[in-house]
Amino acid sequence: VTPSTVVTPPAQIANGGFEAGLSSWTTGGVSAPKAAAIAHGGTGSALLGVASGNEPLGDSTLAQTITVPATGTSTLTFWYQPHTTDGTCSGTNCRWDWMEGQLRSSTGATLASLFKLNNNRGVWTQVTANLTAYAGQTVTLWFNVHLDGAVPADNTWMYLDDVVLTTG
Template identity: 75%
Template structure:
């Protein structure tokens, strides 16, 4: 259950990329017991459930817990000077207030509204004073009858499974493909990409979009009497919509033969509206591939970068170091949140293990 005495402040330390990057510098209790060591933990909030003491228009001091971020708009959810500053700064936000000199800097629940003596429900003409307090310093009152302890829960979809029941019917210089949509991994499937091959040559891909996309299409421009094959690539990341803070992953556990020379090959196609990077320099959005142990320990990096070339790129790796072992191939697109929205995604295709 949630404490009915709750507030919001304009510092979103999880979904705002600036607030997330600077929270261990800005948040005064970042190094306190229970908080220390979570600077890069994308499932941990330094703000949620924190106590605030508020003195209202009626002179009463009431207490509430932070539940969410606001009031603000656009890319202003990192107002550290107002939230944490010692100079009584006014909010950067200039909206949601009846006071022409400043915007709203806090939302309060109906329970706090009544406790503080607001003139009306929205309180856009009411003024308060407030400060953070430790839980041990919160006096007993109606605000301690139900105390919120639940953490932030991030819901990030995994990559969809591959389509099943794929069938191709030949026509005159065309082929009609049908398939069954796979489980979507928690996020709607918005497109399929089909790439015909003749021998080792990739032909022009066909992309089907929609919400959901159709599960059939016609591939034109083929040559009668020529053998073709086709693939459906897996998409990781987000190519449209509001960018979340989290990871879109795809993993496969394989057994590397104890004899012979085993080689891993795969192709990826990168797309991004974010800043390009490579390796350890990547701190915003990126895409990567790793070899991991079955317990999740990183054994080797196959690639890590951010790019918008849109070109299919092949990666080859010698797996001699893992002969006779069970390993996990792990692919990921990391997204750093919606401020600004700069979607990043990649297509993954033709993952193969050959032993000679």
């Protein structure tokens, strides 16, 4: 009898480049994210929030659940491009409109805040997070643009692209 070794592949973020639209991602909120052609890499991205027109009150969310590999160092990277006509803010100072990324547990509890801000820089910005502390756990990558429903609209939106988990 020869023992067999089961090799578990590293966690992969499905469609992290959004080349297949928003497939493999869960969308939600009052203004569901849409596939977009403003890309950091490739030809696709996700658009969260509202770029023009009336501004709803609520969220625009995008999520994907993954299992962080049990061994090695796991690093999450992604790129976002922020836009707003509302006031700028960061962290807990954001009260009206904001954009954010979180790592959440399977029950929806926030494990880590990856970023939270509101600005109109309009340039691709990279975020890198070490997920090794969550080795072997199933977690949810959760992205959101919160809108305050202002009249007249002071819209906020971001593009998200190239969401990748590497393990070394």
